[in-house]
Amino acid sequence: MRYKRTAIIGIGLIGGSFALAAKRAGIVETVVGVARSDETLRAALEVSAADEVTTDSAEAVREADLVYIAVPVGATRGVFEQIRDSLAPGALVTDAGSTKREVMQAAAELLPDHVTFIGGHPMAGSEQSGVRAARADLFEEAVYFLIPTDTTSQEDLDRMQQVVRALGAIPSVQTAHNHDRIAAATSHLPHLVSAALASTVAKLAGDNQEVQSFVGTGFTDTTRLAEGSPEVWRDILMSNADNLGDSVEELIGALQTLTVALREADSAACERLLTEAQQARWRLTNQ
């Protein structure tokens, strides 16, 4: 397995790390990096994430046998529109978006039959962003979700799994529906909660100058996700709004149950609810 020409559309942290990992594994030859800014393209060349660069996605995919799209989820449809007429027959096309239903739908509508599209979502990231933060080991030991289409052959799915394994990641094949439903609970709900909590505490604090004395690691940990890029997360959350809405309703119910137990000074219920939460977290994070 060796791809002669790989186009990476959106060569930031994820796209750049894919390039470095795939080069290290020896599965790609020439990498063409695409980004909107010259500054990013210069950086991609400097850190050897790309051998050639361009701002033109259509140009980049011409003759590419592997196309890796790593742009904000909401921008993926636009990329498909830009590249659809330039894709080489037989090319393997994949993406790295955090939600999958919209992307799979757009791929089915827009991409030509002579290419293979398989959706992807690596469970990897970093506090940093941008191609200068790219690392060849970013995907090591990470779960990497793969979403085949109705027409994906087993052979093509095997090809894609080989790519993922070459990065050091662990492929997990999912349906888009299942992926987005579970990710709404495990990933998007925590993000929404983190953002809502940060805003709420700031609102409650008002212009009280002493509030910073009260901020400890609890608040810092619980709101860490709110540091994420508003542009990237707007796309992710919007593309999963239906599942997320259901998750938020469940959460509000849990908050209200706890608050009632507290207000009623129901000591046994409070301790039971906190113990259930402790055990729930343990089960979800240890196995």
Next chain:
Amino acid sequence: MRYKRTAIIGIGLIGGSFALAAKRAGIVETVVGVARSDETLRAALEVSAADEVTTDSAEAVREADLVYIAVPVGATRGVFEQIRDSLAPGALVTDAGSTKREVMQAAAELLPDHVTFIGGHPMAGSEQSGVRAARADLFEEAVYFLIPTDTTSQEDLDRMQQVVRALGAIPSVQTAHNHDRIAAATSHLPHLVSAALASTVAKLAGDNQEVQSFVGTGFTDTTRLAEGSPEVWRDILMSNADNLGDSVEELIGALQTLTVALREADSAACERLLTEAQQARWRLTNQ
């Protein structure tokens, strides 16, 4: 400033760290450690957090000129009842509870006039608990809230501030009302949210065996507080239920505002709300 005999009631992580820090600073001579279990008392002696130990709080405070109470908030009233008739005239009595109104009220009702009570709350802790995790440097650079009563003299408040500074901590004088109101937002709300989130994600996951593949650092960070002791946190949250209830209502409002923007696919509103959250967190954690 030197205390001849210091009673530490509840010699766990906080009580034990106070002992080690105060000894290192040379402000205490003999330390008497109190706990319910012989195992804890043996450990307190082994790590040199105590010179003498007993399970009898009344016995421990007899002749003590400094009394440090570090038990769960809900147990503080019971400790006051146990020690009130044995306290030595002129003793400085303080606690380390995470909420302050209940404790201040109980002290006013129960403690004799011939002692000085000043409430305390060190913003320090550890993922570990118990006296074996105690450290002389636990309070270094930590904010340490002090709550005087209506009758506290400036001289006594100065004595207490000297003790806190000797630990390496930074004293911050507050009213109980102000303390509990701000802590509800910055500390107790994050805890409640963390617990509700862990329970909700577990409920949404049901018996889906694949959910662990989806759990990443986002969920782990956001629910870290849910690991805390249900017994300790039940007390803290219950003793601040009124403020916390108000905070939860604000949070639910913020969650609903975000969810509406997502459901309506209002891209500009989503990005604005996430940007506000990012900026709010930055302001609260950096200054």
